[in-house]
Amino acid sequence: MKRPRVNLGNWLILLGLLIAVSASFSYLNLDLAALLQGDSPTQMARFAQGFLPPDLSAPLLQQVARGALETLAMSAIGTLLAALLGLLLALPAAGRFGGLAQSLTRFILNALRAIPELVWAALMVLAAGLGPNAGTLALALHTTGVLGRLFAEALENTPAEPAEALRLSGSSRLTAFCYGTLPGVWPQLLAYGLYRWENNIRMASVLGFVGAGGLGQMLYVSLSLFQQAQAATVILAMLILVLGVDVLSNWARQRWVQVH
Amino acid sequence: MLKPAQRRDPAALPRLLLTLLALALLWPGLQLSELNLAVLVAPDNLRNMGQFVGGFWPPAHDRDFLELLAQATLQTLAIATAGMALAWLLAMPLALLASRALSISALARGGKPAWWAQALRWPVRGLLIVLRSVPEIVWALLFVRAVGLGPTAGVLAIAITYAGMLGKVYAEIFESVDLRPTRALLLAGSPRLAAFAYGLLPNAAGEMLSYSVYRWECAIRASVVMGFVGAGGLGQQIDLSLRMFAGAEVASMLLTFLLLVLLADSLSRWLRGRLT
Numbered sequence: 230m231k232r233p234r235v236n237l238g239n240w241l242i243l244l245g246l247l248i249a250v251s252a253s254f255s256y257l258n259l260d261l262a263a264l265l266q267g268d269s270p271t272q273m274a275r276f277a278q279g280f281l282p283p284d285l286s287a288p289l290l291q292q293v294a295r296g297a298l299e300t301l302a303m304s305a306i307g308t309l310l311a312a313l314l315g316l317l318l319a320l321p322a323a324g325r326f327g328g329l330a331q332s333l334t335r336f337i338l339n340a341l342r343a344i345p346e347l348v349w350a351a352l353m354v355l356a357a358g359l360g361p362n363a364g365t366l367a368l369a370l371h372t373t374g375v376l377g378r379l380f381a382e383a384l385e386n387t388p389a390e391p392a393e394a395l396r397l398s399g400s401s402r403l404t405a406f407c408y409g410t411l412p413g414v415w416p417q418l419l420a421y422g423l424y425r426w427e428n429n430i431r432m433a434s435v436l437g438f439v440g441a442g443g444l445g446q447m448l449y450v451s452l453s454l455f456q457q458a459q460a461a462t463v464i465l466a467m468l469i470l471v472l473g474v475d476v477l478s479n480w481a482r483q484r485w486v487q488v489h
Numbered sequence: 490m491l492k493p494a495q496r497r498d499p500a501a502l503p504r505l506l507l508t509l510l511a512l513a514l515l516w517p518g519l520q521l522s523e524l525n526l527a528v529l530v531a532p533d534n535l536r537n538m539g540q541f542v543g544g545f546w547p548p549a550h551d552r553d554f555l556e557l558l559a560q561a562t563l564q565t566l567a568i569a570t571a572g573m574a575l576a577w578l579l580a581m582p583l584a585l586l587a588s589r590a591l592s593i594s595a596l597a598r599g600g601k602p603a604w605w606a607q608a609l610r611w612p613v614r615g616l617l618i619v620l621r622s623v624p625e626i627v628w629a630l631l632f633v634r635a636v637g638l639g640p641t642a643g644v645l646a647i648a649i650t651y652a653g654m655l656g657k658v659y660a661e662i663f664e665s666v667d668l669r670p671t672r673a674l675l676l677a678g679s680p681r682l683a684a685f686a687y688g689l690l691p692n693a694a695g696e697m698l699s700y701s702v703y704r705w706e707c708a709i710r711a712s713v714v715m716g717f718v719g720a721g722g723l724g725q726q727i728d729l730s731l732r733m734f735a736g737a738e739v740a741s742m743l744l745t746f747l748l749l750v751l752l753a754d755s756l757s758r759w760l761r762g763r764l765t
Binding site for chain 2: 364
């Protein structure tokens with residue numbers, strides 16, 4: 230019987246993995262055993278007990294509902310701004326205004342996309358002050374990078390003939406774009422926009438940790454004031470928001486997106 | 490040639506009405522999000538931001554700072570790696586409990602477990618859903634309050650969130666591979682863990698590893714972001730420098746972050762290419 234061939238490369242990868250994991254634990258000086266010894270388990274249990282039961286009084290629920298609406302509004306307006314700006318940048322990024330403009334806008338889009346939303350939010354809180362305005366702007370900036378690139382790809386892949394035919398029969402560039410190109414790519418742009426909106430709802434609920442409004446800010450404040458019961462309510466609201474968006478988008482996808 | 494009367498857009502009226510409807514729906518949203526672009530171009534803010542962004546070039550590169558930067562970067566990498574290791578330890582037993590692949594009652598019923606067996610799996614699945622549905626940065630914030638500032642909170646947050654994700658995906662991978670070897674072993678009377686190790690794991694290992702590597706890459710990005718609530722690593726340093734308006738430091742840390750993400754991306758692509 231032939232013995233199975235031993236792949237040396239795979240063993241080396243496994244060894245590297247083990248070394249990386251043990252090096253990480255020793256570099257961080259993680260003492261996980263200490264978390265389970267002495268009085269730290271009782272302390273943690275006391276901290277966790279503070280969250281139960283969640284505070285379900287009417288005024289707090291009203292505040293949380295307002296926070297949830299604020300989160301939804303931040304994500305919706307942020308995504309919409311990003312879609313407008315993204316479309317504007319996607320035109321040069323798809324190579325419609327020459328090579329120089331193309332590489333320049335691509336660089337801008339990559340830079341916008343590479344910086345996470347939360348870092349943008351921290352920057353925007355400095356630039357525009359605390360509150361949902363900063364969160365909306367942060368979401369808009371990051372999402373512009375993402376949507377701009379997706380839109381540019383969609384524009385590149387759409388057939389150019391309808392717009393060319395309109396141009397040849399004498400319509401202006403803008404009209405040719407609106408009536409020749411846009412109807413073809415519109416459903417795809419909408420799908421990308423909705424997909425990013427879904428992501429942004431999740432993101433908007435945590436941007437408040439750096440002071441950018443919404444449910445996150447409520448959670449941060451109530452934890453800072455050691456109001457664990459209130460914090461539990463906010464976390465529950467976040468959970469409901471995230472799961473609700475998940476269920477809704479799954480349902481909508483199955484209902485409306487045909488599998489080709 | 491079109492006659493002038495036909496040159497109007499026939500769909501103009503519905504489009505106009507749709508736009509008006511969208512605007513009416515957006516109005517409360519605009520109120521709630523307090524959108525105000527004018528703040529950005531207010532002279533005071535413009536001057537401050539100009540100073541801050543003007544400090545970006547050249548990025549900070551003195552010796553002490555570079556040492557701090559290297560330490561923070563290593564810490565971020567270590568948080569992601571240690572967190573993933575713990576997540577894997579948590580996810581494996583949870584995935585085995587949640588998956589239908591090793592069900593004994595399913596053997597005689599054409600792959601469908603008995604109702605009581607499914608009912609026993611639901612609590613585990615619910616636990617996995619809760620673990621991964623609370624965003625990792627919320628876990629990080631909670632752990633910062635529970636165990637104090639520093640990397641421990643980040644490691645625990647990644648371990649918990651990613652255990653939820655890995656557990657769910659592993660359970661699905663177990664169910665999606667060819668189950669005939671496992672069933673044969675179970676029917677021949679082997680214990681479930683042996684059936685898993687010799688029947689299921691050889692088929693599923695490649696996909697599991699490649700998903701784990703992809704998640705490790707996500708964990709690096711997440712650990713940077715979690716630093717903003719005090720969970721250590723590069724993110725915490727970026728937050729500190731931002732608060733001190735130190736543009737040069739922020740610039741070199743953002744560059745380091747981009748480089749780190751790029752490297753992790755190519756490493757993970759190479760590993761995944763090898764594994765599948």
